[in-house]
Amino acid sequence: MRNTTLCYIARGRDYLMLHRVKKEKDENKDKWIGIGGKFEEGESPEDCLLREVREETGLTLKSWRYRAIVTFVSDEWGTEYMHLFTSDEYSGTLRTDCEEGELRWIDRDALLETNIWEGDKIFLQLLDTEQPFFSLKLRYRGDSLVEAVLDGKAIRH
Numbered sequence: 001m002r003n004t005t006l007c008y009i010a011r012g013r014d015y016l017m018l019h020r021v022k023k024e025k026d027e028n029k030d031k032w033i034g035i036g037g038k039f040e041e042g043e044s045p046e047d048c049l050l051r052e053v054r055e056e057t058g059l060t061l062k063s064w065r066y067r068a069i070v071t072f073v074s075d076e077w078g079t080e081y082m083h084l085f086t087s088d089e090y091s092g093t094l095r096t097d098c099e100e101g102e103l104r105w106i107d108r109d110a111l112l113e114t115n116i117w118e119g120d121k122i123f124l125q126l127l128d129t130e131q132p133f134f135s136l137k138l139r140y141r142g143d144s145l146v147e148a149v150l151d152g153k154a155i156r157h
Helices: 045-057 118-128
Strands: 002-011 014-019 035-038 060-074 078-091 102-107 134-141 144-150
Touching: 002 045, 002 060, 035 045, 045 060, 045 078, 060 118, 078 118, 118 134, 118 144
Parallel strands: 002 078, 060 134
Antiparallel strands: 002 014, 002 035, 014 102, 060 078, 134 144
């Protein structure tokens, strides 16, 4: 099982998104996702969050909110615990190059029209409605979402 972080960095109504187009073997290939990555040995969720944001974007978060734990279960990629954060306070200059893909500010309403995971639509809506801290389990078969469970209760997807 892997532990990862994901952060939606806000600028007004826009989120900073990463279009994953640079790696060949990438479970997120061609998808738009927030900013984050895998824990390194000894890191807390916050340590990983700050390091990954700095490495991928050049930005330093000044404040953040720990919003959820998302459990991804995949028949292809195994199980991942993703620690979900949001932030709207940061400093630094946004990188023009990123090893993972293309960085772009995208309006929250337009995000649903991009190539994002089906389950991401669920937690993006929860973030937008200021849902208190939540636990979301998303089970995938290939690229298809087959189960979504919010705080222990099955939900429609």
